[in-house]
Amino acid sequence: MTEGTGGGTAIAGLGMTELGRVYGRSPRRLAADAVRLAAADAGLALGDLDGLLVSHGMGGSPGIELADTLGLRDLRLLSQLNSFGATAGAMVSYAAQSILSGAASTVACVFADAPLKPERSAGSAYHRDAPEWYGFGGMTAALGFRSVNAFYALAARRHMERYGTTGDQLGAIAVATRAWAAGNPRAQMREPITLDDHRASRWVAEPLRLLDCCLVSNGAVAIIVTGADRARDLARPPVHVWGWGQGHPGHRKERGSDFGLTTGALTSGPIAMKMAGVTPGDISQCQLYDCYTYTVLVSLEDYGFCAKGEGGAFAASGALGPGGALPTNTGGGQLSSYYMWGMTPLSEAVIQARGDGGERQAGRNDVILVSGNGGILDHHSTLILSPHPKGA
Amino acid sequence: MEIGVLRRDGRTDPFFDGTARDRLVIRRCAACDRWFAPDQAGCPECGAGELEWAEAAGTATLVTWTVTHGRPAADGTAPPPAFLALVELTEGPWLHARLDGIDPAALREGLPLRARFRHPGAGESYVLFGPEG
Helix, strand or coil, X not given: CCCCCCCCEEEEEEXXXXXXXXXXXXXXXXXXXXXXXXXXXXXXXXXXXXXXEEEECCCCCXXXXXXXXXXXXXXXXXXXXXXXXXXXXXXXXXXXXXXXXXXXXXXEEEEEECCXXXXXXXHHHHECXXXXXXXXXXXXXHHCCCEHHHHHHHHHHHHHHHHCCCHHXXXXXXXXXXXXXXXXXXXXXXXXXXXXXXXXXXXXXXCEEHHHECCCCEEXXXXXXXXXXXHCCCCCCCEEXXXXXXXXXXXXXXXXXCCCCCCXXXXXXXHHHXXXXXXXXXXXXXXXXXCEHXXXXXXXXXXXXXXXXXXXXXXXXXXXXXXXXXXXXXXXXXXXXXXXXXXXXXXXXXXXXXXXXXXXXXXCCCCEEEEEEECCCCEEEEEEEECCXXXX | CCCCEEECCCCCHHHHHHHHCCCEEEEEECCCCEEECCCCCCCCCCCCCCXXXXXXXXEEEEEEEEEECCCCCCCCCCCCCXXXXXXXXXXXXXXXXXXXXXXXXXXXXXXXXXXXXXXXXCCCCEEEEEECC
């Protein structure tokens, strides 16, 4: 470690644009706005940044030209990263490693996307259609795999068949997440729902109903990572980065594959928790990547909060919602609040670690686990964050 | 959901030559005697960059499935659902597939399936999977 980073690294700034049906701004413009907001939040000038990591969404933008848009000069770190929904966690880990090594001191990490179009349904943003189809990928789409929903439905069905997981157990996650969203002014969906509402919501791809699927949002979220010693002198309470990990299982599509049964959290979770010096029993709350209710369930198992196959019963026990033993997705997650890929769980973790959750603030926030999930369970990232310095 | 019109792209010729003759042609590594899905680019076992094309038996079992439902129109009508699946070929590879002629109540992991070839008026022939027998 270089001088000045003996206390590790911390998230010092959070910037969020308006999220949801936000039109008229390109992903690059949204990203620039989020970085400005994050810098202002931290009490920094843009010129204090010496690193920028960029994550794009469906549209492939923004890229590293964002540095020029922001007028950043003499950067020591500038890259576009992509491991899909695992990117936010990966960006924090690359930023932290750059700071610990002395390669950079203050790094902004930003995600932006604008897949929603006026007058078009949210579902159409992630739906493929074409008059004719080419190649093997085109063949799969031609046969009916026109959106990600069908692939996750295959995963969820496999878990159900193997472990007896039920639709109502998935519904319990939707209900708990919406209960948290009711307390989040930024949430796109705040009206409480019941298990009956879940049962009545239309099928998207069985066993997934509409209320099992995440929202689609336009917007951008940025955070700023710096040395913990420096973060202490900035405007907001530091959110310390205790640990990180990635897991890319490379599930083969052949006999013996665990597809649908496990995720990369099996790898990334123990790495991040070991680095942080914690075990699942030490985690105060979880911010999990919930592109579908099912991903929450399977991630809880893989992180060791319950045994493999018992994620459904664990979710249905009430543990995840307000007042539960393991508050999870306290901002309403991607299911009910906003879909900024891995920045959804990460942004809520920063808010909770600062105690800024308002009426949704969870009781304990000492150790927060943040997950990212990308592809069809192909990529996973884990962060362990805390309001307290590591080892203090 | 209607099945779309399929066109060749230069990589798919042996596969579509096969479906035109009611044959399921996939990839195989001669060195390892391992079979792969038709879109596999190289052998992850031995690192061979070239895989041969070889005829699979056309028999499979069901791994997992979904029924996709299109968004209903303003008048409440919805496109017909599609039964989609991961199937495990007898040779081992998994294929993303569309099921045909199945009884929804009979769907279960391990259900025996067989390739069924379709020759549409427009575009290439393709393969669906239906119940064995």
